[in-house]
Amino acid sequence: MTTASLIDRAALVRTIASQHLTDRGPLLPVLHEVMDELGYVAREDVQTIADVLNLSIAEVHGVVSFYQDFRTSPPAAHAVALCRGEACQSVGAEALYQDTVARAEALGADVAVTEVFCLGNCALGPSGTVDGRLHGRLSAQRLDALTEGWR
Numbered sequence: 001m002t003t004a005s006l007i008d009r010a011a012l013v014r015t016i017a018s019q020h021l022t023d024r025g026p027l028l029p030v031l032h033e034v035m036d037e038l039g040y041v042a043r044e045d046v047q048t049i050a051d052v053l054n055l056s057i058a059e060v061h062g063v064v065s066f067y068q069d070f071r072t073s074p075p076a077a078h079a080v081a082l083c084r085g086e087a088c089q090s091v092g093a094e095a096l097y098q099d100t101v102a103r104a105e106a107l108g109a110d111v112a113v114t115e116v117f118c119l120g121n122c123a124l125g126p127s128g129t130v131d132g133r134l135h136g137r138l139s140a141q142r143l144d145a146l147t148e149g150w151r
């Protein structure tokens with residue numbers, strides 16, 4: 001990241017935080033807006049937010065690290081989220097998850113494989129999302145087809 005873009009990022013985060021100064025409990029709205037605008041909450045963002053909201057860095061860091069929704073690094077280019085809920089586990093989700101993690105690493109592509117717990121698609125398990133789109137009856141072969149071209 002260039003110095004100019006670091007300054008731009010800091011200015012944007014400062015503006016976002018400043019816009020929520022009069023809110024009750026402004027920290028979560030600020031963090032969500034930073035996620036929406038910039039994709040993740042960088043370490044430098046935590047400092048800026050703490051400064052603007054008059055909170056300690058530990059308070060802001062504690063909230064960022066507590067909630068799984070807040071990323072602290074840029075997101076991967078592609079995302080696969082596999083359900084590990086009970087209904088999906090009963091039809092092989094655990095093995096599919098382990099296999100998918102290993103295959104993503106071997107692929108060498110910029111892919112984040114994460115777990116979720118029930119997507120409301122239990123009757124069609126194993127379920128998951130591929131770049132945000134819900135799919136059912138997933139298998140290694142179906143995932144290969146859905147992720148073709150990610151290399």
Ligand code: FES
Nearest residue numbers: 083085088119122
């Ligand atoms: S348990 Fe997997 S979609 Fe519900």
